[in-house]
Amino acid sequence: MRSSVYELIGAIYGDGHIHSTENRVTLVGSLEDYYYYTFYLKPLIEKLFPGINVYIRKRNDRNSYYLSFESKDAFQKLQSFHLWRGAKNNLVLPILPNSLSLKLFLRGLFDxxxxxxxxxxxxxxxxxxxxxxxxxxxxxxxxxxxxxxxxxxxxxxxxxxxxxxxxxxxxxxxxxxxxxxxxxxxxxxxxxxxxxxxxxxxxxxxxxxxxxxxxxxxxxxxxx
Missing domain, CATH: 3.10.28.10 (Homing endonucleases)
Structure with a gap:
């Protein structure tokens, strides 16, 4: 898998949520995050998981944008990085194999x-x-x-x-x-x-x- 997966892992650790029963991942950002979601994160996910559908929706009641995707294959791969379903109270540091993966993870987390x-x-x-x-x-x-x-x-x-x-x-x-x-x-x-x-x-x-x-x-x- 491409090294850019570690940037996505960082993004999910930051503002992401993994559905408790379905194979769905959702990220929630501000209205200004629309550009990051549309021009960067969505294409990154599509390159990592060809054929996947990535949706970006505006929530006027919360002044935010939601980015979501659902795939059993993608979900199984992401779970190998210590991402748990539901609340993120039990998060632990992911295993990062080298300095590049570390920096990509920190970037996604910060973004x-x-x-x-x-x-x-x-x-x-x-x-x-x-x-x-x-x-x-x-x-x-x-x-x-x-x-x-x-x-x-x-x-x-x-x-x-x-x-x-x-x-x-x-x-x-x-x-x-x-x-x-x-x-x-x-x-x-x-x-x-x-x-x-x-x-x-x-x-x-x-x-x-x-x-x-x-x-x-x-x-x-x-x-x-």
Missing amino acids: TDGSLKFSKQSKNINYYPRIQYAFKESDFSRDLGTFLSQAGFTFCRWYDKRDKEYYYQISGDSFLHTWIKTVGLSNPVHYSKYLYWKRFGYFIPRSSLAFRMNALHLKTEDLF
């Missing part, structure tokens, strides 16, 4: 459930980058730092007792540039933040994808 933030530090503009993950308590969320260390990143980790979540944060310009070079970003929601920051030297919190693309004089499709 679906990570966040790229910029803090002010001692300035009046949001310029200091922070790559962040946050996951509900599980063996996987407790041990995720192992993968980040293997990929060469120094990070901070803390546990939020109220939300019962583990947080991981990688900070600084150097690590962000390294992440782009070695792990990469496939979701334009995140990548446009990086491009905006790289061009202007700061970031505008809560800015929309459309605003960033307009400021960069790019079309979202240009990022694929």
Whole structure:
């Protein structure tokens, strides 16, 4: 199977759900994730599992997009990566055979459930980058730092007792540039933040994808 399957595994670990009885996988994203789903994730799944039908539906009542696919063959292959049916409370780290699979997994995980933030530090503009993950308590969320260390990143980790979540944060310009070079970003929601920051030297919190693309004089499709 293609190495890109590890990127899909990461995406499912992030915002995915495996049906408790049927051979269906569903990912749920924001309205801005439409481009990532349509121009990147859907073609990736279709290459991994030829002939499969991948559906993207908008849920107006939840301001979100759903991507789903159903296949017994695909489901059996995905189960070999420690993906369980139903709730993801019992997630564990998947077995990744090499550094490429590790980086692809981290990319898929970040594209679906990570966040790229910029803090002010001692300035009046949001310029200091922070790559962040946050996951509900599980063996996987407790041990995720192992993968980040293997990929060469120094990070901070803390546990939020109220939300019962583990947080991981990688900070600084150097690590962000390294992440782009070695792990990469496939979701334009995140990548446009990086491009905006790289061009202007700061970031505008809560800015929309459309605003960033307009400021960069790019079309979202240009990022694929």
